[in-house]
Amino acid sequence: MQKRFLITPGPTPVPPEVLSALSEPVIHHRAPRFTEILTQVVAGMKYVYQTENDIMVYAASGTGAMEAAVVNVVNPGDHVLVASVGNFGERWKKLNATWGAEVTALDYAWGTKAEPADIAKALAADPAIKAVFVQHSETSTGVVNDVKAIGEIVAGTPAILVVDAISGLGASDLKTDEWKVDVCVAGSQKALMVPPGLAYAAVSEKAWAVIAECRTPRFYFDFVAMRKKMTGDSAQTPYTPAVSLMVAQNVAIDLIREEGLQNVFERHRVLGKAAREGVKALGLELFAVEDPEANSVTAVKVPEGVDGGKIGKIARDKYGVWLAGGQGAVKGKIFRFGHCGYFGHSDIVVGLSTVEMVLAELGYDVRFGASVGAAEQVFMTSTVLL
Ligand SMILES: Cc1ncc(COP(=O)(O)O)c(C=O)c1O
Known part of the structure; x- marks a missing residue:
């Protein structure tokens, strides 16, 4: 026997209350009880995200939510700006390139932060830039970007701000609405205290206007389909969700609220x-x-x-x-x-x-x-x- 410890930035340790919830019998995702859980998780995620924006939830790893963010806002040939401070910034570039975007990259030495002034300059130099992609916490280096300052700059332009908060959400302050973040992605296996498998996105009104014009083919990750099904008294997800992880997330959010x-x-x-x-x-x-x-x-x-x-x-x-x-x-x-x-x-x-x-x-x-x-x-x- 050897006692094991995860001193890693994801997956992270899971509290006993959450582990215990994971062992409950699986409920059906079209049952009213699941609607209750989904509704509570969405409300809880709004609390953690500090937002009134719509919450999307997918059975996916964090990269799924990153890809969802790209395919819902970027058309082939669109100009986007990526401020990269590490390995996950590189992922924003690769995803955007995969989906045919024209990527302008601001590359920073690993271990340093993105400079908001550089983002302002790049947006001024190319008014066609449609979206700015950054990390909140860049897990490969430990750097946390100044999302508040970046949000202020991007909000003054037609572009939207897409933030990867996969390792930062719930650990470092991130006021999604106040800091004007338009699409903010997260994953369950970091500060949200649940095993890997849930990916989230919080989507602003400014982003919905861009999404409405986005022609990139998408099905599973279509935010419009997800929002439609998640709205109303009988909210559900369009496809089978990770039911047990959602039950666990609900308990983990209770722990966050209690603290x-x-x-x-x-x-x-x-x-x-x-x-x-x-x-x-x-x-x-x-x-x-x-x-x-x-x-x-x-x-x-x-x-x-x-x-x-x-x-x-x-x-x-x-x-x-x-x-x-x-x-x-x-x-x-x-x-x-x-x-x-x-x-x-x-x-x-x-x-x-x-x-x-x-x-x-x-x-x-x-x-x-x-x-x-x-x-x-x-x-x-x-x-x-x-
Ligand atoms: C900042 C950041 N972005 C993206 C990812 C990718 O998430 P996943 O491995 O869940 O797809 C991670 C995971 O380590 C991350 O920390």
């Missing part, structure tokens, strides 16, 4: 800070610009002389702890410590102590306990339950 969204964000802030202070106390360097709102994941540079490829393997095989490695261009050069969703101080302690033991085994000079001690000092300043 209170602002407290959820604050817990994440404290845990993110504890992770950052912990690794810094070991003399390690953070990969991304330091940011008190970087609440989902902490990316850490692999120190000189350490074989980065071995960190995750030893952590997993010897200690039962899953850490995430680097993706794409930074594979082997960074490792990532997740803290979004059902995370408390004990998870940070387990993660940091594992990092200490693994790095020591790989020849790095570790002062044992240093990272955990630094994290403890952060925990003690917390004003919310951890």
Whole structure:
């Protein structure tokens, strides 16, 4: 027997109440009870998204919602702008290129944020740009973009703003309506505390006008069909939904409501800070610009002389702890410590102590306990339950 821990930015640990809901007998998706659950999940997602916009829900991974966002707004040949700060920004580019868009890319060094002023300049230079695509939390680097500032800029143009909040929603503040986000996608397996398999999109009125003009062929991911079926007293999804995951999501949303969204964000802030202070106390360097709102994941540079490829393997095989490695261009050069969703101080302690033991085994000079001690000092300043 080995106890296992997911210290990754998705999938993330699932609370016992949610696991228990997953074991309930499956209900039929055309039954009134399912309509109740769907209605509650939609209301709950509006709370988490801080929106009055329409909520779409699909049986899909997060990338499904990203693709849905593209096929509902982009016609072949349309001009779009992608501000890419990492691996998932690259995914926005690939998806848009796949569906025939003319992509203008603003590429930023991984570990840095998108500059809202650059987006303003690009929109001014090409008034034909129809949509701007960015990440909220870029999971490959730990960076959280300034969606509020970007939203302000895009709202002043005819373009719509499409945000990937797959790892950020429910971890770092994101006021969908106030920040004028037109399509905002999310996934169940991060801060929403449910296993992988549900993908969401929140869609604004400004986006619906663009969707009405979009001719790109689509069927399963057609937002119009989804909205139609989800409206009214007998709301359903057009196709068979992931019933059990929806039941589980309903329970997970109750947990978020009980804690209170602002407290959820604050817990994440404290845990993110504890992770950052912990690794810094070991003399390690953070990969991304330091940011008190970087609440989902902490990316850490692999120190000189350490074989980065071995960190995750030893952590997993010897200690039962899953850490995430680097993706794409930074594979082997960074490792990532997740803290979004059902995370408390004990998870940070387990993660940091594992990092200490693994790095020591790989020849790095570790002062044992240093990272955990630094994290403890952060925990003690917390004003919310951890
Ligand atoms: C920011 C971000 N975007 C997109 C994705 C892709 O989601 P999925 O793997 O659920 O398709 C992820 C998943 O890690 C993510 O963190």
